Amino acid sequence: MAEVKKTQVEPIDRSMYDFRYEVNAAFQVDSGLTPEIVETISEEKHDPDWMRAFRLKALDVYNRTALPSWGPPLDGLNMANIVTYVRPNTEMQAKWADVPDDIKNTFERLGIPQAERASLAGVGAQYDSEVVYHNVRKEVQEQGVVYTDLESALHSDHAERIREHFMHLVPPSDHKFAALHGAVWSGGSYVYVPAGVSVEIPLQSYFRLNAPGAGQFEHTLIIVEEGAYLHFIEGCSAPKYNVANLHAGCVEIYVGKNARVRYSTIENWSKNMYNLNTKRALVAEGGTIEWVSGSFGSHTSYLYPMSVLRGAGARMEFTGITFAGAGQELDTGAQVIHAAPRTSSHIVTKSIARDGGVSNFRSAVVVTKDAKDAKSSVSCESLMLDDRSRSDTIPVMDIACDQVDVGHEAKIGRISEEAVFYLMSRGLSEADARALIVGGFAEPIAKELPLEYAVEMNNLIHLEMQGTIG
Amino acid sequence: MNCPLLELRDLQVAVEEKIILDPIDLTINKGEVHVLMGPNGAGKSTLAAAIMGDPRFTVTRGTVTLDGEDITDTAADARARKGVFLSFQAPEEIPGVTLENFLRTAQGAVRGEQPKVMAFRRELKKQMDLLGMDGAYAERYLNVGFSGGEKKKAEILQLLMLQPKLALLDETDSGLDVDAVKTVTQGIRAYHNAENALLIITHNAKILEGLDVDRVHVLDQHRIVRTGGPELIREITEGGFGSVLSEEA
Ligand SMILES: Nc1ncnc2c1ncn2[C@@H]1O[C@H](COP(=O)(O)OP(=O)(O)OP(=O)(O)O)[C@@H](O)[C@H]1O
Ligand SMILES: [Mg+2]
Numbered sequence: 001m002a003e004v005k006k007t008q009v010e011p012i013d014r015s016m017y018d019f020r021y022e023v024n025a026a027f028q029v030d031s032g033l034t035p036e037i038v039e040t041i042s043e044e045k046h047d048p049d050w051m052r053a054f055r056l057k058a059l060d061v062y063n064r065t066a067l068p069s070w071g072p073p074l075d076g077l078n079m080a081n082i083v084t085y086v087r088p089n090t091e092m093q094a095k096w097a098d099v100p101d102d103i104k105n106t107f108e109r110l111g112i113p114q115a116e117r118a119s120l121a122g123v124g125a126q127y128d129s130e131v132v133y134h135n136v137r138k139e140v141q142e143q144g145v146v147y148t149d150l151e152s153a154l155h156s157d158h159a160e161r162i163r164e165h166f167m168h169l170v171p172p173s174d175h176k177f178a179a180l181h182g183a184v185w186s187g188g189s190y191v192y193v194p195a196g197v198s199v200e201i202p203l204q205s206y207f208r209l210n211a212p213g214a215g216q217f218e219h220t221l222i223i224v225e226e227g228a229y230l231h232f233i234e235g236c237s238a239p240k241y242n243v244a245n246l247h248a249g250c251v252e253i254y255v256g257k258n259a260r261v262r263y264s265t266i267e268n269w270s271k272n273m274y275n276l277n278t279k280r281a282l283v284a285e286g287g288t289i290e291w292v293s294g295s296f297g298s299h300t301s302y303l304y305p306m307s308v309l310r311g312a313g314a315r316m317e318f319t320g321i322t323f324a325g326a327g328q329e330l331d332t333g334a335q336v337i338h339a340a341p342r343t344s345s346h347i348v349t350k351s352i353a354r355d356g357g358v359s360n361f362r363s364a365v366v367v368t369k370d371a372k373d374a375k376s377s378v379s380c381e382s383l384m385l386d387d388r389s390r391s392d393t394i395p396v397m398d399i400a401c402d403q404v405d406v407g408h409e410a411k412i413g414r415i416s417e418e419a420v421f422y423l424m425s426r427g428l429s430e431a432d433a434r435a436l437i438v439g440g441f442a443e444p445i446a447k448e449l450p451l452e453y454a455v456e457m458n459n460l461i462h463l464e465m466q467g468t469i470g
Numbered sequence: 471m472n473c474p475l476l477e478l479r480d481l482q483v484a485v486e487e488k489i490i491l492d493p494i495d496l497t498i499n500k501g502e503v504h505v506l507m508g509p510n511g512a513g514k515s516t517l518a519a520a521i522m523g524d525p526r527f528t529v530t531r532g533t534v535t536l537d538g539e540d541i542t543d544t545a546a547d548a549r550a551r552k553g554v555f556l557s558f559q560a561p562e563e564i565p566g567v568t569l570e571n572f573l574r575t576a577q578g579a580v581r582g583e584q585p586k587v588m589a590f591r592r593e594l595k596k597q598m599d600l601l602g603m604d605g606a607y608a609e610r611y612l613n614v615g616f617s618g619g620e621k622k623k624a625e626i627l628q629l630l631m632l633q634p635k636l637a638l639l640d641e642t643d644s645g646l647d648v649d650a651v652k653t654v655t656q657g658i659r660a661y662h663n664a665e666n667a668l669l670i671i672t673h674n675a676k677i678l679e680g681l682d683v684d685r686v687h688v689l690d691q692h693r694i695v696r697t698g699g700p701e702l703i704r705e706i707t708e709g710g711f712g713s714v715l716s717e718e719a
Binding site for chain 1: 522523524525526545546547549550551554555556558561562563564565566567572575576579580611628632
């Protein structure tokens with residue numbers, strides 16, 4: 001063939017996410033981290049006293065804790081340069097029309113209000129450090145469901161409940177970035193679903209980090225009582241800057257007896273983001289937590305949602321996909337602790353690496369001696385699109401009970417050239433053929449996502465694949 | 471009137487430095503049905519793949535011309551869009567992509583515009599009915615877990631949905647039960663018209679029943695060693711390749 005095929009990396013068109021507006025902050029703290037900065041944030045946010053004390057203690061833990069020594073390098077992250085708090089130039093609004101134009105345009109371009117009208121029970125939108133818009137359908141509110149920003153909730157009659165749950169599942173001592181989060185957290189969501197209430201359509205939070213060199217530290221606290229049901233969707237993106245941005249959010253989910261929570265995320269941070277996020281669920285007897293997780297963006301990710309199955313018969317399902325391209329090192333996975341009899345976990349993940357990207361999958365399955373008849377299955381498939389990319393599976397198991405059924409399966413593959421030729425013989429260009437194969441590989445995950453997100457994920461895959469063939 | 475659709479001139483084809491075909495001269499006119507036979511390993515699949523533009527095979531000499539246009543250096547996808555189709559001897563499995571989605575994508579690629587949803591659905595149903603395929607197959611992942619025979623039917627379904635000018639069928643009948651061979655032959659008849667042409671590779675005369683075969687070629691020792699009319703098929707199926715090859719010698 002006369003054609004010369006070569007692989008080269010083109011800057012892909014991310015204009016859908018990459019647009020940005022001038023930083024028009026009402027207030028921001030100096031970069032770096034000192035007790036003064038933490039106090040200023042606390043004051044700005046009108047924290048109750050216990051929260052101010054909590055922050056300062058967390059800062060202390062942060063200062064005494066070393067960086068993780070086992071994951072992708074964090075050398076590009078210099079905390080002295082990170083601005084931990086940027087307040088957008090608006091109060092939180094309940095009417096879309098009242099949100100300032102630049103912020104409104106941002107979310108409109110990301111399709112947020114459209115999605116709300118179409119298929120959501122409630123929406124929260126965070127811009128930099130604060131939630132700028134929050135709205136919940138009346139009929140959902142009337143069922144006693146609370147969905148608001150955490151700051152407002154701290155001054156409501158839920159204050160005591162928050163105090164009892166906030167960072168109890170993920171204590172600041174967990175790791176350095178949990179401590180950081182405890183010190184400077186801002187924004188996020190508080191969701192409370194009373195016993196027996198089933199929220200039929202999803203709630204969604206969207207996080208947008210606009211300011212360069214800033215950090216986003218939103219806290220999501222979800223409490224779902226006995227027999228209730230909730231589907232919560234989280235989306236995140238940011239425009240690209242040349243300086244490192246940091247995301248160290250925290251999600252804590254309390255799943256009550258026989259309750260069910262589904263938590264879906266499509267993360268598409270820009271490729272200068274350090275995404276060091278911590279997510280954890282505590283599941284009571286007969287309860288179910290379902291995680292659906294798509295990781296596409298960020299420069300470096302550490303993301304391993306943990307489920308603690310504390311009650312008998314509690315279940316977890318984790319369905320995840322990670323796609324790492326040039327310059328990305330995405331370390332993702334899932335962790336589960338079986339701490340009661342007949343608990344079960346089912347982890348299915350796919351990871352894709354191309355153009356020198358690194359996509360590692362870590363699973364940790366812990367079965368305590370109390371977890372008689374527990375069941376766990378882990379399956380991880382990875383697809384490497386070229387020889388320069390890397391994808392490893394790192395399973396850890398700690399089983400202290402012999403009456404358990406634990407399975408682990410890992411597969412690493414490449415796109416078969418025969419399959420590419422087969423599709424090309426049906427008229428598809430080489431790029432489309434490869435994208436179709438990768439899309440098919442991701443299909444079992446896409447199936448788990450709400451339709452708009454499945455479409456977005458497919459678009460992201462095509463976007464990511466475009467740069468592959470020159 | 472003879473109107474050449476495919477012309478192979480002095481074609482030499484190699485795989486990894488090893489010459490498999492040398493030389494091949496062949497003309498297929500619009501409206502014609504050609505049959506290609508020959509012993510295992512003679513190079514029949516190689517020839518079909520080379521006409522389709524499989525990058526694993528290198529054309530080291532000669533030309534491939536389609537409808538008067540030299541496509542020797544054209545990539546497979548462009549050949550497909552110009553109207554070449556290959557029914558594979560061993561079709562690939564593509565997990566996660568449903569047969570229906572794939573056919574819609576392929577039809578869009580070949581025609582240069584996305585098919586209309588309802589029209590596409592109707593056409594798909596019609597062709598699946600013709601091939602006696604259960605509608606549920608449309609929702610299954612392309613060839614994944616299909617039996618050997620089901621894969622071949624799915625290839626003919628693609629042929630019917632894409633309506634190429636030139637169809638290369640590589641042992642589409644092998645592995646099919648008696649009834650399935652009949653169905654596939656029906657599909658081929660439904661496809662064939664005065665504007666298109668077929669090159670059918672087979673070891674078995676059954677698939678040709680009810681088709682008007684114009685030329686039969688026997689491939690051996692890197693080249694076409696005999697060409698004749700449909701009577702050659704009987705000679706070969708009854709007397710083996712020895713009977714037809716010895717005349718040449
Ligand atoms: N990728 C390859 N690498 C090396 N040799 C190959 C390759 N592909 C085909 N060949 C060789 O080329 C020759 C022709 O193979 P081909 O598949 O075209 O035969 P065929 O006539 O279709 O046989 P069959 O009737 O068994 O299908 C064989 O000797 C085969 O081993
Ligand atoms: Mg063959």
